[in-house]
Amino acid sequence: MHKNIVAEAGLIAHGRGEAFDYLLGERTPNFAIRQETLAVILLLEAKKPVISVNGNVAVLCPKELVALSKELGAPLEINLFYRTKERELAIKKVLDDAGADQVLGIDPDMQETIPELSHLRRIVDSRGIAQSDCVFVPLEDGDRSMALRNLGKNIVTVDLNPLSRTSLTATVSITNNITRSITEMIEIAKELKNSSPDQIKMLRGTLENKKLLREALEFIVFRLKKLASEESALEI
């Protein structure tokens, strides 16, 4: 926040995420690996995958973002809810320092808008999200992810609340901590590149967003009961 990368409201959003990660046990559950696998399949299959980056994501895992971008051949595009020139440049610097090849989203000559959205979060890059068929928008607000979905794009997201509008409307939502997710997605991408098209097709047939979100919810309920019995003799 002091470096003008994260917005003030981003701190509150981060706290909401911390609470849900606490419910997960601050570890990646099995269902999340399956969500990440479906996410990577969609991104690898896409003609023009793009990774959308906001302030929170840039602060939490810049190196992982750059590595995933290279692994998927998907450019990074800065997209901000609270967009200022200063924040754009601060985030670009974080990504450049982490080794990014190309950072889209901040060249005024290349900006288009999504008509459905208000405010500056409607801006997209004509070389990036505007023409992308599959956008990875981690930690995204519901309106924006829905607007992108309504444009017919596949939407991949990371959102620790499995019942958020973003989670429910995405093509696939990953219910996990962003830093763990992206690290795991890089490994999954490497593995999938060594799999046959038939193997990937079969795997994909077993994975579906709502079903995986239901598993996430079941896991949170299980964890609450476990915490209740283990840590405090509050068995329920």
Added chain:
Amino acid sequence: MHKNIVAEAGLIAHGRGEAFDYLLGERTPNFAIRQETLAVILLLEAKKPVISVNGNVAVLCPKELVALSKELGAPLEINLFYRTKERELAIKKVLDDAGADQVLGIDPDMQETIPELSHLRRIVDSRGIAQSDCVFVPLEDGDRSMALRNLGKNIVTVDLNPLSRTSLTATVSITNNITRSITEMIEIAKELKNSSPDQIKMLRGTLENKKLLREALEFIVFRLKKLASEESALEI
């Protein structure tokens, strides 16, 4: 935060609370009314009740704090995890503007320390928490509430996580949004003042912290299942 009342870390803590309040449905459940009732009984029975105030609490419900303070005859005492002179004065101003009669905790001549604690959060007022037999410490960190409990004081808290150390070690923890809680506690105090000692004794016998926290957990599990079935057809 801009007025120097809330610390930066307070924004993240607020976000964690928002996530748990979402799980409650942003309304006061029945068990919380019972927690608040036990809390008010303990504070009314105390010889020297004190209400501890930090930055988040001061920003969220200053008028309610002052009204509860008057209803219970319990002075307000400023207690900060990140204590600076500037923040002390900013919070005192908020409480004064809300009509507080007396604000303890910031007169250097009246400060004592709790040996068990490190940092400036160890400071207590010799006229207030130091000699209090029942301290209301809403939104408190686990170390501090445990240290006060270890001094033999009754501890009443508000904490939206029913499994936090604060919740589990308090004499009674209220699993509810602070603003709703304090508003309701003022009404409960008025009602209890019109009840007979026998009525209060009987009521108190039915109320116990761990039992009430177990109800809170059961309610959160119920809510997750309800959200899953109603809002998204993710029935679990």
